[in-house]
Amino acid sequence: xxxxxxLVPRAGTFPSRYTSTFVIGGTSNPxxxxxxxxxxxxxxxHLSGKFFSNSETRVPPLSSVIQPGSxxxxxxxxxxxxxxxxxxxxxxxxxxxxxxxxxxVAVLPVFPYARSDKSEFEGYPVGARFVSDALxxxxxxxxxxxxxxxxxxxxxxxxxxxxxxxxxxxxxWLHQLQRNRDVILVAPDxxxxxxxxxxxxxxxxxxxxxxxxxxxxxxxxxxxxxxxxDVRGRSAIIVDDIGDSCGTVLTASSLLKDSGARDVSAFLTxxxxxxxxxxxxxxxxxxxxxxxxxxxxxQDRSTRxxxxxxxxxxxxxxxHMKTLLNS
Numbered sequence: 319x320x321x322x323x324x325l326v327p328r329a330g331t332f333p334s335r336y337t338s339t340f341v342i343g344g345t346s347n348p349x350x351x352x353x354x355x356x357x358x359x360x361x362x363x364h365l366s367g368k369f370f371s372n373s374e375t376r377v378p379p380l381s382s383v384i385q386p387g388s389x390x391x392x393x394x395x396x397x398x399x400x401x402x403x404x405x406x407x408x409x410x411x412x413x414x415x416x417x418x419x420x421x422x423v424a425v426l427p428v429f430p431y432a433r434s435d436k437s438e439f440e441g442y443p444v445g446a447r448f449v450s451d452a453l454x455x456x457x458x459x460x461x462x463x464x465x466x467x468x469x470x471x472x473x474x475x476x477x478x479x480x481x482x483x484x485x486x487x488x489x490x491w492l493h494q495l496q497r498n499r500d501v502i503l504v505a506p507d508x509x510x511x512x513x514x515x516x517x518x519x520x521x522x523x524x525x526x527x528x529x530x531x532x533x534x535x536x537x538x539x540x541x542x543x544x545x546x547x548d549v550r551g552r553s554a555i556i557v558d559d560i561g562d563s564c565g566t567v568l569t570a571s572s573l574l575k576d577s578g579a580r581d582v583s584a585f586l587t588x589x590x591x592x593x594x595x596x597x598x599x600x601x602x603x604x605x606x607x608x609x610x611x612x613x614x615x616x617q618d619r620s621t622r623x624x625x626x627x628x629x630x631x632x633x634x635x636x637x638h639m640k641t642l643l644n645s
Contacts, residue, residue, distance in 0.1 A: 338420075339643060340384055344394035344406040347615040350427070351393045353632035354639075365406060375405040377413065386418035389643055392458075396430040397590060397614050404430050404449065408456040415457025422458050423642070425635065427613035428588050429463040435471040447474040462638065464613050464631065465559050465587040468509065480642065484513060484559065484587040486634055487611055489520040491585070492555070496521065500580075502552040506543075506570045507531040510558050517557060525552075529570055540569050550578035561586035561610060564595045571604040584608045589616060589626065599625050 339358060343351025345367040355362035363383060368376045384390065392410050396403040407424055414422050434445025453461060454477045461475060465484035472481055495501060505514040505528040518524045527547025534541040554574045556567055561584070571582045582605050589610030591599075599608060607625040610616065616628045 338385060338388035339391065340388055341391045341393065342380075342410060344392070344403055344410070346397060346399070346403045347393065347395040347427075347612070349615055349617045350395065350612050350632055350635075353612075353630060354391070354393060354425070354635055357632060357636035358639075365410065367402075369402075375402050375409065377406055377409040380410070380413055381417055384414060384417050384419060387420050389421040389423070390414045390419050391423050391425050391639060393425045395428045395614050396426070397428055397588075400430050407458075408452060411453065411456040411458045419457075421460065421643070423460045423462060423639070424453055424458045425462045425639070427462075427464040427611075427631065427635070429461075429466060429471065432463075432467040432471050435468050435474060444474060446471050447476070450475045450477070453477070460642065462635070462642075464611075464635075465513075467559055469512070480638060482634060482638060483516070484585075485517050485520055487587070487629060487631055488517055488557070488585050491609065491629060492517065492521050492524065495555075496524070499553045500551070501525075502527060502547075502549055502554055502579075504549070504554050504556045504570065504574065505529065506556050506558055506566050513559070514557050529573070531566065540565060543569055543573055545573055545577050548577075549574055551580055554579040554582045556582070556584040558584070558586050560588045560590060561595070561608065562590040562592050564591065564599060564608075567608065568598060568602050568605065571602060575604040581606050586610045588613050589628075590614060591626070596624060596626065 339360060340363060341351060341355040341358060341360060342363045344365055348364055351362050365377055370376055392407055394403055394407050411422050431445030431449050437444055459477055461479040464482045466481055501524055503514045503518055503524055503526040505511040511528055514526050518526045527549060530544045531540060532542040556570050561567060567584050574582045586608060607627055609627045611629045611631045613631060
């Protein structure tokens, strides 16, 4: 199997201002890489998953593909095999740096180790800062990410960055949804309250409520959840950044239905859906559906019946990158 699969462009398909822009995709999200490259009207370069016999990450030589002085976008959504996928970015960025590329942009819609945004104990490392520093050492000079887990993560970046908030995607979606439904937004915990407040403001003052969630730090499970506000007779939409095991969303759905909500759905920017999350969502009678984005590869889930719906963010990324590369 080839380490690099490159499509040969048709003559005249490159807009002049993007002739030296290359879109390279790691193994985590080939669908998003392809869609982003199509917006630029340039062929995508896909890295195949190859390892040395001792499981060290291997990336292909790019000197015959990438031109010195060009701009490079490295697209990766580290999630299912985070450390390997992250190392693909490091090695690819370093190679592009040594080739002599002009601008090396790491497009990481899901920023790895974003939940390690503070020192939890004395002397404990901040994972997000370490990842950012390593990207800079590799040669990255700009980072693009979507809906960080916490605002303070922005302080971890040691190079220029672009943080695209989830409301850029969720606000237009909610406007469409509000046309024939009496909607109320729900923040399932304190961390989601700022996002819900911003989304409410951008959609003309959509009413909102929040929940007080307490976790058992020994087991990691939710020990208590209380609703603050009235959802009776309304369509409740839970808004959060990450859907991992989806325990928070499913627990909140049951509480909302018990509190009189007409129906319950959710908007989760990053759909991790680990373990039995998808099965649990489909089995849950209290939740109608969950809308997520393709910041994480959802290709398999979008082609089979389930309660998960997927919004494409490639156009949002393209519009931002177009401005960035033209600046």
